[in-house]
Amino acid sequence: MEVVMNKLVTLTNRANRSFVRFTEKYPRLFKTILTVLIGGPLLWFLLPIKADDVRGPILMTLFMLAVFWLMFRLQRKSLGAGKRSGGLRREENVTTRFNDVAGCDEAKREVMEIVEFLTNPAKFAAVNAVVPSGALLIGDPGNGKTLMAKAIAGEAKVPFFSISGSDFVEVFVGIGARRVREVFETARKAAPCILFIDEIDAVGKKRGSSGGDGGEREHEQTLNMLLTELQGMRSDPTKPVVVIAATNRPDVLDPALIRPGRLTRHIEIGNQPTKGREAILKVHMAKIPIAKDDVDLKRLAHTTAGYSGADLANLVNEAAIVAAREGETLVHMSHFEKAKDRVIFGTDNGKRMSDEERQIVAYHESGHAVVGELQSVLDPVTHVSVSPRRNWLGVTISIPTEDRYITSKSKLLARIAMAFGGRLAEEIFVGNINSGANGDYASATAVARDMVTRLGMGDPAKFSQRVYGDDESELTKRLIDKEVDRIVTEQYAFARQLLESNRDKVEAMTALLLEEDTISIREINKIMRGNAEADKPKVTVH
Numbered sequence: 001m002e003v004v005m006n007k008l009v010t011l012t013n014r015a016n017r018s019f020v021r022f023t024e025k026y027p028r029l030f031k032t033i034l035t036v037l038i039g040g041p042l043l044w045f046l047l048p049i050k051a052d053d054v055r056g057p058i059l060m061t062l063f064m065l066a067v068f069w070l071m072f073r074l075q076r077k078s079l080g081a082g083k084r085s086g087g088l089r090r091e092e093n094v095t096t097r098f099n100d101v102a103g104c105d106e107a108k109r110e111v112m113e114i115v116e117f118l119t120n121p122a123k124f125a126a127v128n129a130v131v132p133s134g135a136l137l138i139g140d141p142g143n144g145k146t147l148m149a150k151a152i153a154g155e156a157k158v159p160f161f162s163i164s165g166s167d168f169v170e171v172f173v174g175i176g177a178r179r180v181r182e183v184f185e186t187a188r189k190a191a192p193c194i195l196f197i198d199e200i201d202a203v204g205k206k207r208g209s210s211g212g213d214g215g216e217r218e219h220e221q222t223l224n225m226l227l228t229e230l231q232g233m234r235s236d237p238t239k240p241v242v243v244i245a246a247t248n249r250p251d252v253l254d255p256a257l258i259r260p261g262r263l264t265r266h267i268e269i270g271n272q273p274t275k276g277r278e279a280i281l282k283v284h285m286a287k288i289p290i291a292k293d294d295v296d297l298k299r300l301a302h303t304t305a306g307y308s309g310a311d312l313a314n315l316v317n318e319a320a321i322v323a324a325r326e327g328e329t330l331v332h333m334s335h336f337e338k339a340k341d342r343v344i345f346g347t348d349n350g351k352r353m354s355d356e357e358r359q360i361v362a363y364h365e366s367g368h369a370v371v372g373e374l375q376s377v378l379d380p381v382t383h384v385s386v387s388p389r390r391n392w393l394g395v396t397i398s399i400p401t402e403d404r405y406i407t408s409k410s411k412l413l414a415r416i417a418m419a420f421g422g423r424l425a426e427e428i429f430v431g432n433i434n435s436g437a438n439g440d441y442a443s444a445t446a447v448a449r450d451m452v453t454r455l456g457m458g459d460p461a462k463f464s465q466r467v468y469g470d471d472e473s474e475l476t477k478r479l480i481d482k483e484v485d486r487i488v489t490e491q492y493a494f495a496r497q498l499l500e501s502n503r504d505k506v507e508a509m510t511a512l513l514l515e516e517d518t519i520s521i522r523e524i525n526k527i528m529r530g531n532a533e534a535d536k537p538k539v540t541v542h
């Protein structure tokens with residue numbers, strides 16, 4: 001019975017949440033529905049003439065519905081700048097310039113030609129120069145791909161259209177293709193212009209990768225239409241529509257998309273090195289009052305390895321918020337330090353765990369942290385948390401102390417052991433393994449496989465530099481699997497041994513986590529080495 005009640009409560013909660021979400025997402029539509037539902041009958045009862053049946057209020061409701069529908073239609077016709085329709089956004093008079101995009105000098109040089117082309121297409125047409133009218137920006141989210149595309153439009157003073165690849169993904173065959181055609185048609189009317197397609201992988205993944213009949217047919221039609229439109233772009237050379245697409249997964253794209261004449265240019269816009277991070281911080285700091293002689297820009301840039309451009313922008317903003325909260329008028333270095341934690345962890349995701357779940361998560365994260373800390377080749381663990389954020393219930397964070405481009409074999413092995421630490425701690429301290437540990441297992445195996453097939457770190461090393469694809473012989477595949485299995489098994493045993501002989505540390509960290517929610521480097525050092533300031537011991541593992 002209690003189960004049924006609980007189910008019911010969950011269901012009501014869920015319905016409630018979807019309702020709230022709906023009202024937040026479509027406030028106007030919600031108000032309209034409310035007005036019609038309440039206003040219709042009310043109007044009827046207020047009118048002097050009355051018939052004695054229910055048809056009156058219903059008719060009145062329908063009448064009001066018709067009026068609102070007409071109003072909506074008229075409004076839609078007059079959609080102006082900055083408005084969206086079917087996912088397509090249009091922006092006129094873009095104010096973004098190359099100066100707003102910090103770092104990325106190489107990328108800027110590469111897109112310069114597109115700007116020239118857009119500014120004076122006739123000049124290029126006159127000499128029959130074929131200018132590539134499509135570019136693919138490649139890089140992890142938040143590194144400024146959208147910003148760069150906008151800056152191109154801003155510099156060339158042309159309209160900026162943007163849409164996400166997922167806006168073309170439809171269930172019914174033919175709908176996605178029609179939308180592609182409509183979008184390009186709209187863009188052509190405004191040419192010269194930029195058409196930015198974010199997350200192009202959503203619509204441009206390889207044919208045959210969708211699975212399922214209907215889905216595959218729809219995907220293929222949409223992709224074909226996209227290919228046709230991209231090819232047709234050069235039909236009027238004096239009125240170019242330059243397509244800038246963005247992705248962080250170029251490997252899944254259909255090869256036809258990047259063939260000559262389509263998205264020919266490939267431009268990397270990835271995580272920035274220290275110099276680039278410094279430039280990005282500078283751009284965003286210009287917008288807030290900084291205590292100039294207190295804030296060490298170089299140090300900040302140095303200690304934010306792995307931050308995306310968006311993370312850095314967020315960091316500056318959070319620092320300003322912290323300062324304002326403390327009643328300061330200038331933002332100091334201490335505010336940036338505090339803001340860092342907030343940027344790393346993100347905001348509360350609203351998930352609530354039971355005490356039991358929380359304890360499991362605390363053991364799990366302590367397991368990762370202890371195994372990580374005991375291996376001196378790894379970067380120090382700076383934070384451990386059991387406060388649910390983003391898409392996780394708990395998290396262990398190591399922050400590299402500097403930019404690194406080369407990874408050693410011992411580091412990768414240590415990383416595999418660390419990934420197993422969470423799952424093992426659950427097994428050793430709680431007594432069973434729970435569903436949360438799946439991702440860890442997958443990532444550990446992926447690292448091991450990479451070592452064997454790509455990095456030449458397996459035994460024998462000859463399996464490296466091969467594409468682990470269908471063309472491998474069955475025997476090779478089996479040998480590779482065996483080697484991956486050996487690495488994984490060894491690291492699993494090693495992680496278990498580390499945890500078994502450091503039970504006190506795991507227990508101490510778990511207890512502190514349950515009390516504090518989040519602990520950072522000082523507390524971690526204290527538990528691991530009895531000293532808050534201590535460096536890692538210089539014990540080499542493996």
Ligand code: ADP
Pocket residue numbers: 100101102103104139140141142143144145146147148246280283308309310311313
């Ligand atoms: P992407 O499209 O690659 O996911 P965005 O262009 O949307 O990333 O970047 C998000 C935000 O992060 C930008 O609006 C900007 O505030 C900040 N940002 C990212 N990269 C840079 C950069 N190179 N220079 C300045 N700001 C940046």
Ligand code: ZN
Pocket residue numbers: 364368422423437440
């Ligand atoms: Zn884990």
